Amino acid sequence: MSIPGLPQDDRELSPHTGYTREHWEAAADGLLSAAWQWATPRGALLDLPGRPSASGVRSDGLEGYARTLLAAAFRVAGADGKDPHGWLDRYAEGLAAGTRTPGRDDAESWPVILDHNVQGQPMVESASVALGLRLTRPWLWDRLDTDVQDRAAEWLRGAIRHVPAPNNWYLFPYTVAGFLESVGRGDAGTARARERAIGLLETWNRGQGWYADGDGRAFDHYNGWALHLYPTLDAQLAGDEDQLARHGARLHEHLESFGLLFGGDGAPIHFGRSLTYRFAAGASVALGALTGHTPLTPGTSRRILSGSLRYFLDRGSVGADGLLSLGWHGPHEATLQPYSGPASPYWASKAFVGLLAPATHPLWTATEEPAPSESRDQVLALPAPGLLVQSTRADGIVRLHNHGSDHARPHEAQTAAHEDPLYARQAYSTRTGPTARGNTADNHLAVEVAGVRSARCRIHPLGAGQGDGWGWAASRHAPAFVSGPPMVPGLRVESVTVARGRHELRVHRVVGAPHGARVTHTGWATGPDESLLSALHPLHGWSGQDEQRAPQGTAFTRWARLPRLTADAQGTAVYAALATLTAEPEPASLADAATVVSATADTVEVRWADDGSLTRIAFEPMTVEHGWS
Structure with a gap:
């Protein structure tokens, strides 16, 4: 129900909304x-x-x-x-x-x-x-x-x-x-x-x-x-x-x-x-x-x-x-x-x-x-709050990649009990909401130790920047666990998002993973009857791929599903993937969008198929470069 008594639309003065x-x-x-x-x-x-x-x-x-x-x-x-x-x-x-x-x-x-x-x-x-x-x-x-x-x-x-x-x-x-x-x-x-x-x-x-x-x-x-x-x-x-x-x-x-x-x-x-x-x-x-x-x-x-x-x-x-x-x-x-x-x-x-x-x-x-x-496709980096904004004109979707905002209060110890889905996820949008606590987390890199998945609580920004038609933001966090030991000594996750058009290059470096650990990474959560496509394509380091369900849904859909990547982890390793959330009709496959040229424990280079440009991410020190070579 809307509000009764609203006037008729005025599409001359307000061609987009009709409201005056x-x-x-x-x-x-x-x-x-x-x-x-x-x-x-x-x-x-x-x-x-x-x-x-x-x-x-x-x-x-x-x-x-x-x-x-x-x-x-x-x-x-x-x-x-x-x-x-x-x-x-x-x-x-x-x-x-x-x-x-x-x-x-x-x-x-x-x-x-x-x-x-x-x-x-x-x-x-x-x-x-x-x-x-x-x-x-x-x-x-x-x-x-x-x-x-x-x-x-x-x-x-x-x-x-x-x-x-x-x-x-x-x-x-x-x-x-x-x-x-x-x-x-x-x-x-x-x-x-x-x-x-x-x-x-x-x-x-x-x-x-x-x-x-x-x-x-x-x-x-x-x-x-x-x-x-x-x-x-x-x-x-x-x-x-x-x-x-x-x-x-x-x-x-x-x-x-x-x-x-x-x-x-x-x-x-x-x-x-x-x-x-x-x-x-x-x-x-x-x-x-x-x-x-x-x-x-x-x-x-x-x-x-x-x-x-x-x-x-x-x-x-x-x-x-x-x-x-x-x-x-x-x-x-x-x-x-x-x-x-x-x-x-x-x-x-x-x-x-x-x-x-x-x-x-x-x-x-x-x-x-x-x-x-x-007005146009845009990417805007905000180093101060550690945010990266990505919008696409064709479908009107705005995405916010979060590498700096958390809800961990200064006086609280960092534990998984304080994870807040409304802040802890890697990305948010105008068309999707985070999955509820207790369901599989969307847009999240988790380290699993003894079967317990980690949470992202306190986020430390590592930088952000932009160029012509692209931008990046990076952060690190120490994974927290809701059961067993709350932290694993020396374990940390460093994350980078590079936004370009409707594509998101997501690169993570996991440092100090103990023997027997696993890593999982999820994409956007969408409903079964929506005109939205959520896709996650492995580029480097991932060995498994499936789809998870979130029966509690999101604020946008009663029931949701989300793509997931998995891999074993030990010591230090880099993982790279392409993600997208789009409402464009018949979008091109992510598999054809980019390839990894080289990857080590410290750097990743990705070649984009549309124009042959190269994105290079280095973790020590954190730098992101994009151009042609």
Whole structure:
């Protein structure tokens, strides 16, 4: 089911998606109408149906209020206060009821804000409440009774007094403090919260417009919908030109690569946690258009934004009850995290930040233009986060080869128990998702010792680069095992991906494999009824080839299969293969695409059949060269 009441497509203004600003307003109204059916009598909590998150039902109800408030705030503020459905009156009454006696076990009271490890989810929601109030100040906050304002401000201050999680959470007190200062309630505490967050953001800046989500190496969609969104929007709302120039420059640089991470069908890259936020992935694209800090034209920005919104609305993300489900297309358990509750998908509301651009803004008046992935075949290397982006125009698929982003937190020991399928795999795309934990892992090089397969947890980037029509990225990891000894001393895997057209040259060097070990390597996981081809062709070192099944499927298909290569391993050896994921009709066989010219324990040279060019990979030191010789 899609959202009822959407206007007819406008294929003149929006030839790619048919969507206009009116579609976005109607989508916001439809999502809000459905969610408010589940409100408590005075509207302080929106108790959407479904299994509770780890934070409990009351926190989930606050989440429903706060996250839908974001959509309402963008909708009304973008219309200069026009509120034909009376959304803000509902949120005003809910605010008064929720803050009357926080922490009480009654029908309306909000939970208090505590440290992140003590039912801390309300701290996340406080930022949405604060931002919603800031955006709608003339029509909501300024009309509240003084005692309601005092109670709301006191509840929000809990975010400043307590300890966030050691990542993007520090931007929640930052956002709360920004609102309090904007209404004349700033003090030393709000100043400290803002200085602390900006100081941490500096340490997480890795370059090329990418932030790590904390002190580790988690690079994911939180870059767009949190780490860029909060400080840049704060500066825009405050009219702080210095801060806007600073954060805006980084947003501009981020969008130079992130704009390519949307497929020709509108899908964002399926990578990282919290994917149930879906079209929130476009928030940074909208913010760039709103502030002018973007390399994308207005028509391209809207094509990405509307393409992403329509992608999900057309594929069942909204159920028969009109609510966003917990999943990707429809419900999908493996996509979720323990903190995901029935209202969690409504962080998708962040995509509606584009409505802050008035109807006369070029974002809404320019004719849609093709997305970057639709313009030509592209390969983009990102050394800072250790990522390699590969897109093909013929089928609109974007692939992300991961040689730098993991979810291994700095304070955790490296064990297979911490492997996260949403980060640990070698490659992700806009048409496939990772297989679930417990099924055969897709896009993974495993070392098997005593029958136990290894996991890829902490990823150490070794470099990335690109040339004309090709690019590469490399990394190493120490295989971890879920049973038996957690590590094998001296065992490591060094991996290189070279992307060229639709082809992926995957080369691995396994060092220190013990006697009796095996290595396995898998390709892309696809469904039996899809128009996708996933192939994996051995070039060097592999002795066996078969197909594996993943009965739990992926976010894209209920049941999946994936190609696999196998070989015995001992000591140090190099393994090379060609992989592809394509929707092109009748693609040429991988067997005819390239051959290995020479291979040693330290180097591999591969000759490409189409033009006779040569790719040379050396491991000590790590270098990748491509040319003619």
